[in-house]
Amino acid sequence: MTRDFVDSSASIPGPRGGVDGLADIAAAGGLHNYQLRLHAEYGPVVRFALPGAETAVSVADPVLLEATAKIDERPDKLFEFLAPLQESGNLQTIPEEEHTPWRRVLLSVLAGRRSHEAHFGQFVNLACGLADQWAEASSQGPIALQQNLSTLSLRMICEYALGSGTASPEQAEQIVSAFEDVLTEQLARLYHVEMPGTDEERAVRAQQALTYLRAVVDDVLAAHQSGAQQSDSSDLIAALADAGQSPARIRDTVLMTMLAAHHTTGVAISWTLYLLAQHPDAAERVAEELDRVLGDRLAPDYADLKHLTYLTMVLKESMRLYPPGPYGAREATEELHIGDYTITAGTTIFYPIWAVHLNPEYWPSPELFRPERFSAEESAARPRLAYIPFGVGPRSCEGASLATIEAELTLAILLRRFRFELAAEHPVVSIERFVLWAADDIWMNLTARQPVELC
Ligand code: HEM
Numbered sequence: 326m327t328r329d330f331v332d333s334s335a336s337i338p339g340p341r342g343g344v345d346g347l348a349d350i351a352a353a354g355g356l357h358n359y360q361l362r363l364h365a366e367y368g369p370v371v372r373f374a375l376p377g378a379e380t381a382v383s384v385a386d387p388v389l390l391e392a393t394a395k396i397d398e399r400p401d402k403l404f405e406f407l408a409p410l411q412e413s414g415n416l417q418t419i420p421e422e423e424h425t426p427w428r429r430v431l432l433s434v435l436a437g438r439r440s441h442e443a444h445f446g447q448f449v450n451l452a453c454g455l456a457d458q459w460a461e462a463s464s465q466g467p468i469a470l471q472q473n474l475s476t477l478s479l480r481m482i483c484e485y486a487l488g489s490g491t492a493s494p495e496q497a498e499q500i501v502s503a504f505e506d507v508l509t510e511q512l513a514r515l516y517h518v519e520m521p522g523t524d525e526e527r528a529v530r531a532q533q534a535l536t537y538l539r540a541v542v543d544d545v546l547a548a549h550q551s552g553a554q555q556s557d558s559s560d561l562i563a564a565l566a567d568a569g570q571s572p573a574r575i576r577d578t579v580l581m582t583m584l585a586a587h588h589t590t591g592v593a594i595s596w597t598l599y600l601l602a603q604h605p606d607a608a609e610r611v612a613e614e615l616d617r618v619l620g621d622r623l624a625p626d627y628a629d630l631k632h633l634t635y636l637t638m639v640l641k642e643s644m645r646l647y648p649p650g651p652y653g654a655r656e657a658t659e660e661l662h663i664g665d666y667t668i669t670a671g672t673t674i675f676y677p678i679w680a681v682h683l684n685p686e687y688w689p690s691p692e693l694f695r696p697e698r699f700s701a702e703e704s705a706a707r708p709r710l711a712y713i714p715f716g717v718g719p720r721s722c723e724g725a726s727l728a729t730i731e732a733e734l735t736l737a738i739l740l741r742r743f744r745f746e747l748a749a750e751h752p753v754v755s756i757e758r759f760v761l762w763a764a765d766d767i768w769m770n771l772t773a774r775q776p777v778e779l780c
Contacts, residue, residue: 336666338368338372339367347375349373356375356757357651357761360679360680361677361683363383364677364684369385369386370384370385370386370666371383371385379671380671382663382674383674383680384674385677385680388708390717392663393655393657393661393718394717395718396656396657396674396720400673406515410511411580411581413574413576416578416581424720426568430565431561432723433558434561434564435561435723436725440485440559441727441730443557444481445730448481448730448734449624449734451477451481452477452738453623455739456738456742456743460742460743460773463743463771466770467751467769467770469766469767470599470767470768471767475587475588475595476501477735478588479587480501481586481590482583482590483497483583486562487542487545500541502534506534507531507534507538509531510531512758515759538580542562542576543572543576549566562575565578588649589649589650589728590649592647592760592763593732594732595767596649597640597644598736598769599747599763600639600642600647601639601740607639607694607696608745611740612741615636618633623738627730630733630734630737633733638697640729642695642696642698644714645688645714646683646694648714648761650714651757651760652675652678652679653675653676653678653713654673655673655676655720657669657670657671657674658670676717681710682711682714744771747768747769747770748768748770751765751768752765
């Protein structure tokens with residue numbers, strides 16, 4: 326382990342040079358890769374320079390991470406790019422006293438079994454619709470998984486969050502397309518991606534799309550408030566309204582939920598199919614489990630999911646190797662002791678999710694795909710924070726259980742219907758684009774496993 330940078334206040338090891346670290350991060354191919362390299366070179370606690378974070382410390386050891394697990398504050402600067410999408414304060418960085426009650430409402434819906442069951446049938450319809458399209462399209466050539474599966478997860482979250490607002494297929498399409506306009510513009514600005522049209526034309530288009538999305542939420546809210554629409558604990562907008570959240574905060578929540586749910590769930594499913602295509606034994610074992618649990622049905626019921634234990638292990642192992650969100654961040658609110666180091670209040674702390682998942686101390690041969698790591702016995706033998714695809718503590722992902730259900734049911738439907746084989750002419754390269762993304766998508770050739778019948 327190298328220790329070529331020693332700071333007088335903290336003695337945390339880290340690299341020299343680079344006034345702001347940006348050049349080093351770019352050379353490494355993104356922050357997630359950079360953190361991986363820093364931890365391999367300097368050990369589990371690393372200090373590095375980053376614009377917007379005077380002092381950044383990254384912690385890749387799950388036991389040491391416990392000291393940070395109660396922090397309820399994110400660094401403003403790192404998330405300010407999301408501020409233009411929010412009317413009532415940036416939900417990523419609102420203060421703890423506003424965040425805690427908001428999180429409680431969100432969890433009461435997103436993590437509740439009632440809402441999972443209520444939306445399950447519609448999720449199955451959407452996933453089966455995609456499988457039908459693929460059955461047709463696969464005779465023409467390979468399928469771009471990431472693009473298709475991100476759109477599927479966007480459709481699912483729109484249905485989930487907006488319910489009656491997506492009643493007609495035309496309106497559902499309009500909402501999906503408006504959200505994609507907003508997101509594409511946002512990501513293009515963040516990652517300096519060249520886009521067609523002038524800056525002004527794109528800004529106007531994105532603003533119109535945002536205004537339209539907000540109006541859709543207002544319509545759903547008005548229907549709830551007029552009593553025209555029945556609501557229960559599966560209804561996100563109704564729950565937020567009943568808890569006294571302002572209309573602006575409700576609009577922001579729906580938008581933030583769509584943003585948080587869209588690419589993350591889509592890439593989780595795509596990377597899982599990618600890994601299974603490279604591990605035919607595991608793919609065969611998933612197929613056998615699906616045959617056994619589903620019998621002659623093409624899609625699972627909600628109650629089937631808990632019997633798909635091997636598929637669950639495969640999904641977990643895929644999110645270990647390709648965590649959709651490759652890092653998280655907090656701001657230390659008071660002095661912290663992390664192992665031998667003292668971290669001062671105000672320090673930006675990174676959760677280098679990828680480096681935590683590849684830490685060889687807790688994951689032997691970490692690069693190997695081995696779903697058995699997630700058997701009950703092996704899981705129980707690891708520290709709690711060795712596996713953190715959904716983050717840590719009071720700002721961790723409220724959608725974790727919903728995302729898992731969406732991913733499992735979609736994988737069950739697709740793996741029951743098709744065999745997946747990587748298209749040789751399309752190499753797969755991971756890059757960070759807000760999520761851990763495949764630069765040129767993940768292209769697969771599909772063949773039917775089952776005689777094709779509609780779900
Ligand atoms: C496989 C899919 C998903 C993954 C891997 C994922 C991962 C994450 C991660 C790493 C964070 C940051 C956590 C932290 O800072 O500790 C996060 C935050 C969040 N996620 Fe997810 N997410 C997924 C799907 C979803 C879905 C489906 C929803 C909503 C329906 C959602 C809603 C949120 C929200 C609202 C936050 C902000 C949390 C807060 O600040 O309180 N996510 N997610």
